[in-house]
Amino acid sequence: MSQNAFERYAPFIQEYIYQKNWTDLREVQVEACNEILDTDDHVIIASGTASGKTEAAFFPILTTLYNQPSNSVGVMYIGPLKALINDQFERLSELLEESYIPVWPWHGDISQSIKKRALKEAKGILQITPESLEALLMRHPGDAKRLFSDLRFVVIDEIHAFMGTDRGLQVLCLLSRLEKITDCYPRRIGLSATLNDYEPAQHFLASGTRRGVKVVGIKRHARTISLCVESFQLPKEPLKAENIVKEYNEFLYQNSHKKKCLIFTNSRGGAEKVITDLKNIAYARQETDVFFVHHGSISAALRREAETALRDAEGATVTAATLTLELGIDIGDLDSTIQIGAPYSCSSFVQRLGRSGRRTGKSQMLFVNIFEESDKNLFERLPWELLRAIAIIQLYLEERWVEPFYMKEKPFSLVAHQTLSVLMSYGELSPPELARNVLLLPAFRNSISQDEYREILQYMLENDYLQKVENGGIIVGIKGERIVNHYSFYAVFQDEQVFHVHSQEGEIGTLDNCPAIGEAFVLAGNMWRVLELDENRKIIYVRSIKNSRIPIWNGSGGHIHTKVVHRIRRILTENVRYSYLSPNASEVLEEARKTAKNSGMLENNVIPYSANSFYLCPWVGSKEMKTIKRLLSYGLKDFLQIYSVSGGSHYLQITSGLSVVEVVNKLHELSVDCDNDNMVLTEKQAPKIDKYDGMVPDNLLRKAFLHNELNVESAVKILREL
Structure with a gap:
């Protein structure tokens, strides 16, 4: 046992460790203990799944509360999912049994009686979602002041799930507003299993504060990884294809039905389909149905049933899930995970890989890909999902790389949302007071100018979202009241009509x-x-x-980073055999390498297929590809005499009035104003992307689209260098 850290813990924690028969503390737990007890800094605990991050944070935090009791709630835990809060509530309740420190869950599914008791006692730990914290600050600022008047710590779990999103910016706004209401400045503790570049996470965690940020758990812990990639090639002939699909389903069944297994898919429809196919096989064989589905469109009760079966049921349990089971809900010790196709990001891969082997230290993941043969064009003949799977695996094995996070440059939608929320808290504010309360929030301080905010306020006033009273003060208007009075207002992520x-x-x-x-x-x-x-x-x-179709849900595919696409290109050029590929997958890869090499696509970004038509394959990520497509379709259309632009995720098919050589030569001399939204939008377009874009004037929506959704500067550089 690491005596120094253990001896510093409160007696009830020492007793808990004895009861659990622990013989040692994890390295990350010792490091976190020292940083939390010996410094006044914020702390990021970045360590792998099931490495003891929760205990690393809470053992020293609770020791501090035990030694110096708080006069209010002492710790606020912010979780991205209600299910994760419920899971952590059970873990903390066991830990706190002998401590006299209460723990309170607080989200939309928690009864009013429990919330009233939490308000009355105002002690211990409060576990809350960003949406419930928004509601509390907006509707009951007085209660929030009393609850958190002596708040010591804010723990943000799965911090990577917040970074780079409106929801993450919302959390920063809420923490800043809470500090102003309570005149209390708690330390922040961020937890994550997938961070690689710590600087953006440090910047995010410290936003709006004057404390430094320490990172612990950076050292990699020994973990055995077992990977296998299988690929099924689907021929064009219907009868042969039917046999391959049957073989594919049988393979999935054999590799899952006798195990505790989690099958990840990239869509809700994909999860439903794989479980339907597996259930049909079990029914035909008169074998036990051990199959569940878990995604955002399944009721909470049925999701809990799937979680409980994975965690507690004896014998086999197989659940197909989307990203809803990526985060750290305790689902027990799985035998393996299966990925259908390939995840879109390395971040997802790391999270999904970490779901198995939580207790044994051996993570297993089987990738299963089905590739449909095509004679459409040379790019459609490439098995992009298989290539993406290999690229993501290699980036993890070679560099432990995960995608960096970027703060949104122009979060106008969130500005409008926070304007209504702040006004609901205060009732009425003068225009200068309102501007100070909103523009000085950390999410907007360096991104939204006073002129931009003035435009938003004017638009909201003109359209009855806001109203000016006789003394010049601003209150929430009639249309604004309709919005804030709906329960969905507290969430800043886009709602689906359901x-x-x-x-x-x-x-x-x-x-x-x-x-x-x-x-x-x-x-x-x-x-x-x-x-x-x-x-x-x-x-x-x-x-x-008995029989029916799989429904189609709305929702776009994930974003693919340029580094992943660059690694795909390298896979096609290098003569390397990857040990985790099955013979089938190796064969598909070798065929893809031949196709790529013979086509010339690896040496040339531009491949002519007629006098005035060509393929463009710049080998870039989805954001850059989207930008290039828009530049060619709008701003550069006349300059390059372009008639049509079409294509998939990795290539464009272009027809022009110029020869291919003339197009490339003109692109080499390209000069574009990267701040001109007319280069990527028609005159009348003002895309509404974010939830509260309806409260933002069109000219700012165009600016937001240009800066948030695209990367014109990078796209222009790529086009110049073709």
């Missing part, structure tokens, strides 16, 4: 689109037919049936 699906047993989940009466579909791994619709309440009543 229809709730109910059977006799209760709610099953939600659909984006309303099916017709009599229509059939799959949800939560089971098949249903629509019996009745209540369109006003958006409820679909169903009964169970």
Whole structure:
């Protein structure tokens, strides 16, 4: 046992460690103990899944509270998911049994009676989501002041899930507003398993404060990794293709049905389909149905059922999930994870890999890819998902690299949201007071100018989101009240229009689109037919049936970083055999290398296929590719005499009035004003991307699209160098 750290812990923590029969503390726990107890800095605890991060943070934090009790809630834990808060509540409740330090969960599913008790006692640990904290500060600032008047620590779990998102900026706004209300400046502790570049995380955690940030847990802990990539090639002939699909499903079944196994897919429809196929095999073989589905459109009760089965059930349990099970909910010790296709990012891969081997230290992941043969064009003949899987694996094995995070340059939607929220807290503010309360928030201090904010306020006043009273003060207007009075206001991520699906047993989940009466579909791994619709309440009543289709949910694919695409290109050029590839996958890769080499796409970004038409493959990520496509479709259309631009994620198909050589020569001399939104948008376009863009004037929406969604400077550089 690491005596120095152990001896510093409060007696109830020492007793807890004895009861758990621990013989030693993890290195990260010792490091965190020293930084939290001996400094006044913020601390990032960056360590792998199941490495003891939660204990590393809470053992010294709770020791501090035990030795110097707080006069209010002493610790606020912010979690990205209600399920994660519920999971941590159970873990902390066991730890705190003998401490007399209470722990309170606080989110939308928690009863008012528990919240009233938490308000009355105002002690211990409060576990909360950003949305519930928003509601508390907005509706009950007096309660927030009393609850947190002596707040010592803010713990932000899964900090990487917040960084680079509006929700993360919202958290920074809320912490800054809380400090102003309470005149209390707690230390911040960030937890993550997937950080690689610590500087952005340090900057994020310290935003709006004057404390430094220490990072602990940087050293890599020994972990055995077992990887395998299998690929199935789907021929064009229907009968042969049907046999390969059957072989693919049998392979998945054999590798999962006798295990504690988590199958990751990149879409909700993909999760439903794989479980439906596996259930059908089990039914045909008269074997036990051990299959569950877990994604954002499944009801909370059914998601909990899947989590409980993985964690507690004896024997095999197989659950197909999207990113909902990426984060650190305790689902026990899995035998393996399976990834259908490839994740979009290294960050996702690291999270998903860490879900298995939590207790044994051996993580296993099987990638299974199905590649459909195509004679459409040379780019469509490449197995992009297989290539992305290899690229992501190699970047992790070679560099432990994960994608960096970027703060949004022009978060206008969030400015409008926080304007309404701040006004609801104060009731009324003069224009200068309102500007100070909003523009000085850390999310906006260096990104939104006074002139831009003045434009937003003017627009919100003109459209009744805000209202000016006789003395010149500003209050929430009629349209603004309708927005803030809806429960969805507290969340800054985009809502989907949903229809709730109910059977006799209760709610099953939600659909984006309303099916017709009599229509059939799959949800939560089971098949249903629509019996009745209540369109006003958006409820679909169903009964169970045998066969039906998989529904399609809205939602775009993930973003792919340029470094991943560069690694794909290198995979196609290097003569390396990767030990984790199956013979089938190796064969598909070798065929792809031949196709790429013979086509010339590895040496040339521009490949002509007629006098005035060519393919453009710049080998860049999705953000840069999206920007290039928009530049060629709008700002450069006349300059290059372009008739059409089409294509996929990795290439564009372009037809021009100029020869290919003339196009490339003109691009070499390209000069573009990177701040001119007319280069990427038509005159009338003002894309509404973020949730509260409706409260932002069109000219600022265009600016937001240019700076948040695209990278014109990088795209122009790429085009010049073709």
